[in-house]
Amino acid sequence: MSHQTTLILFKPDAMAKQLAGILLAKFQQEGFSVRGLKMMRLSDEILAEHYSHIADKPFFPSVRGFMQETPVIALALEGDDAIARVRELLGPTDSTQAAPGTIRGDYGFKDGDAKMRNVCHASDSPEAAAAELTRFFSQGELF
Ligand code: ADP
Numbered sequence: 001m002s003h004q005t006t007l008i009l010f011k012p013d014a015m016a017k018q019l020a021g022i023l024l025a026k027f028q029q030e031g032f033s034v035r036g037l038k039m040m041r042l043s044d045e046i047l048a049e050h051y052s053h054i055a056d057k058p059f060f061p062s063v064r065g066f067m068q069e070t071p072v073i074a075l076a077l078e079g080d081d082a083i084a085r086v087r088e089l090l091g092p093t094d095s096t097q098a099a100p101g102t103i104r105g106d107y108g109f110k111d112g113d114a115k116m117r118n119v120c121h122a123s124d125s126p127e128a129a130a131a132e133l134t135r136f137f138s139q140g141e142l143f
Contacts, residue, residue: 004081006123007074007136011120031080032085036074037073038074066074066117083123083129092126094117096108097107103119
């Protein structure tokens with residue numbers, strides 16, 4: 001187990017449902033520490049980079065549109081084994097497959113948008129976390 005920092009985004013569905021406080025409390029109750037936090041609008045450019053692994057999928061334009069519906073909150077969270085543990089707290093991409101008690105299980109859409117409107121993004125590997133922390137935060141914004 002190693003000490004890690006991971007990058008979370010509160011997506012527009014979470015923002016529209018006023019879930020920011022609940023989500024932050026949940027992460028802090030799990031023992032994670034906030035190292036950076038800001039609200040931002042996501043440009044086409046940052047989304048093309050962030051979602052380059054799905055850029056060729058037919059659903060990518062919908063995901064880009066969704067991620068631009070409202071500003072998002074970006075969060076840098078630190079803790080033991082943070083990358084895997086935060087992903088476990090989220091549950092799988094498809095909210096209908098996410099167990100009750102997980103963030104996507106409890107708060108994700110359960111209708112046709114269940115694979116897209118899934119509340120939070122979280123880095124899925126140490127390499128992704130390093131790239132994503134740099135993508136969303138400048139050095140002076142991480143503490
Ligand atoms: P995750 O965010 O769980 O790591 P991916 O990296 O595979 O998942 O996908 C990035 C995001 O793209 C997902 O969180 C979701 O918002 C959206 N997405 C993934 N698959 C689909 C799909 N089949 N249809 C619509 N949106 C999707």
